[in-house]
Amino acid sequence: MDRRKTTLWLGIESSCDETGVALVAEQAGRTQIVGALLASQVYRHRPYGGVVPELAVREHSRNLPLLVARLFREASIALRELGGIAVTEGPGLASCLLVGNAYARAMGAALGLPVFGVNHLEGHLFSPFLEAEESISFPFLGLVVSGGHTILASVEGWNRYRILSSTSDDAAGEALDKIARLLGLPYPGGPEIEKLAARGNPKAFRFPRGFPEARDLRFSFSGVKTAVRYFLEKHAEERGDPAFLADVAASLQEAVLRTLCEKALWAAAGGGFRILAASGGVLANQRLRELLEAGCHHARLALHIAPSALCTDNAVMIASAAAWKSAAGLPASLGEDVDPGLPL
């Protein structure tokens, strides 16, 4: 690699629970991960095994300097080799965002480097192109499904994003987590439902879907949560039966995942998209990946899914978005203040 043409970016993500830092090298518009650390991987020895997410503010300010030092050390990179800093500027929890922003600004000022503010959702939208063979080509349809977000967006160019649909109540990942609790499964619930569902029959029961009419792009996932609750009450005597619970898990998971997949395909057909790019924590679900693969194959859509390890919140996507945008000629920008409700 010709080092003179390579720009090294530090990414910082602190919008919610996770503190993430990453080093990404950009050359001719292509990015490569040099190193990445998440606080949850490094400091996972907590008394309750991380059952409930750490309330992050204090954690971020403690973790961030430690993680950054460790990141540079492990990658054998010196601070002076850095070409730019990228930080999540929203949406997220204000106090958490502030920690990352203050750190990034201070570092940028000390090293004389540009600081790029990146929208957290923008990071997710482009994460299907991380470690991908193909480079980014506009326009594409973006699907982001996580604990905090469920959105379909038309991505027409850098900074040209249009939300086609977002959840009207609960995010899909949140609904799965809450239903898992109703089923008596541990946190985080999504992966537990997936495990249980693998042994069950997805056609055993019918659970309601939000806005099921064809071509209605609106999302709603709070109804299925309430429906499962009452379903379990009506079948109280079967709740000890593992086969019954597996069937419930498989059926409700199918209702949620098929809804996501169908609406993405409707949006693609309606908008004439040729590319679907999917990301967010719920894409760690293998069944959702299968459904999207089958659906896109049938609809002749090119499908890109974020690498499993980069589906949940991370700083690689933040550093990469800044690297790509900078390579495309966009100037560094960082809002005067963090914006907890930053729109895409």
Place this chain on the structure above:
Amino acid sequence: MDSIISTSPEETERFGRRLGEESSPHSVFALYGELGAGKSTLTRGMALGIGVLEPVTSPTFTLVHEYRSGRLPLVHVDLYRLEGPQEAAALHLEEFWAEPVVVVIEWPEKMEDLLPRQTERWELLLLSEKERMIRRKLA
């Protein structure tokens, strides 16, 4: 009105709308109720009553959502994911109710002793699949 029986999400939302219309700066509402009881639906109604234009979505993961398009700013808090008062204290919610805003808190039992004096407590009880009782709760 100190209690109603709601037979639909629309009715819960309408009741919330009235609470929102009557809310004043520094109001704090604590909403108690199980998963699926309608706390978020009630909050959506309150937002409408305050004149919030943006869609109100669940703050379970982000913990706090702020809406600034209404007659008063609305701060929607959800403590569902927190373990208890220590984690809730770290959120410094007192900074919100010191301001002329309306604060709505779901799962307030996680910070019962930290709620301010003016807190209005409402409880949502599941009576059946469709019916909910919404009533004022004593501290």
